[in-house]
Amino acid sequence: SRLFTVLAVESSADDTGAAVVTSSGNILSNIVVKQHQIHEDFGGIHPYKAVQAHQRNLPGAVRKALTDAGLTVTDVDGIAFTRGPGMPGCLGAGATAALTLAAALNKPVVGVHHMQAHALTALLTSAESPPEFPFLTLLVSGGHTLLLLASSLTQFRILATTPDESIGRVFDKVSRMLALPWSSLGPGAALEDFCRSSSEPSGDCDSSRHVVPVLPRTMPGAMAFSFSGLHSAVERFVTAHGGAQALDITTKRELAREFQRAAVGQLEEKVGLALHWCQMRGIDVRHIVVSGGVASNAYLRDRCALRLSAQEASPHIPISLVFPPPSLCTDNAVMIAWASMHRFLARDFDNYSTTILPKWSI
Ligand code: KG4
Ligand code: ZN
Secondary structure (H helix, E strand, O other), rough: OOOEEOOOOOOOOEEEEEEEEEEEOOEEEEEEEHHHHHHHHHOOHHHHHHHHHHHHHHHHHHHHHHHHHOOOOOOOOOEEEEEEOOOOOHHHHHHHHHHHHHHHOOOOOOEHHHHHHHHHHHHHHHOOOOOOOOOOEEEOOOOEEEEEEEEOOOOOOEEEEEOOOOOOHHHHHHHHHHHOOOOOOOHHHHHHHHHOOOOOOOOOOOHHOOOOOOOOOOOOOOOOOOHHHHHHHHHHHHHHOHHHHHHHHHHHHHHHHHHHHHHHHHHHHHHHHHHHHHOOOHHHHOEEEOOOHHOOOOHHHHHHHHHHHHOOOOOOOEEEEEEOHHHHOOOOOOOHHHHHHHHHHHHOOOOOOOOOOOOOOO
């Protein structure tokens, strides 16, 4: 039978996405327009500016997604969009675009849950050996810090999230606080890089060295994440020593390393707790999908692998780690198209009058 081709848009936060994907998992195009610069000074996503940027970027992104795919809009079989959760105005911009396009063309439409789409990405990217349900997803980015249990294409449970800051934003802020050069890496990757680079020859600044304290790992035993305590502990240390410029390089590097150990340590601990939680309930998890921008951190990858081999030693089943490519871990419309596919194929469509759900639970 003929393949089903979906055009999807994603606009739940600050990135505008448009993509074309077929039912065989073939990615025909993937357009993401970032707005980082727009929000940099605001210190977060400015809601109104984000909506304006989506309005500006959506038409061009959709146009480019179609031309990159070598299609005209009449070749598309269905249109998908992010229905929630997310910022109301942002979701509205994408939803209106998708619903209006679908209604005008008389094509079926499906509204997708953003987190479910993140969780299902690994089924697309590891198509040869996809993770089997039930599996855990650790989603760590600028926008999310989440541990999800995926039991089927439609059943998900959030095991842990953060009530304060996301891990990615804290990496960014600490990187900035230490005045690390970003080059093209971005703040989080620059911090990882700085931790990895070798120590300076001893002797040059020994007199100015400070002892870096053990930074907080927070709430042992609880499944929820929390990063604001760690964030302020770093801030207090830097301020108490007169700012980043006043810190000698050895102290600065030791502080960065201790921050990375504490932040990643928290992820390791929660993954361990989540596995234990599953085991106690007889939920047989064989795969852990680790995704999001922060998942490109090599230290995190090593620590997760170590943690698993330690935890595996007791039970019997090997657990594998799955790392989707970073470009599909960050917000994108490919995952929205892919998550809509089973509903299109089951002819389980939404109405053209479907409304967004900014606080949609999973
Ligand atoms: O998923 P993502 O690309 O975008 C959104 O969250 O929208 O995640 C970006 C986050 C940023 O905070 C960035 O600094 C962080 O991921 N990041 C890293 C690394 N590479 C990117 N954090 C730690 N280590 C890295 N190597
Ligand atoms: Zn996301």
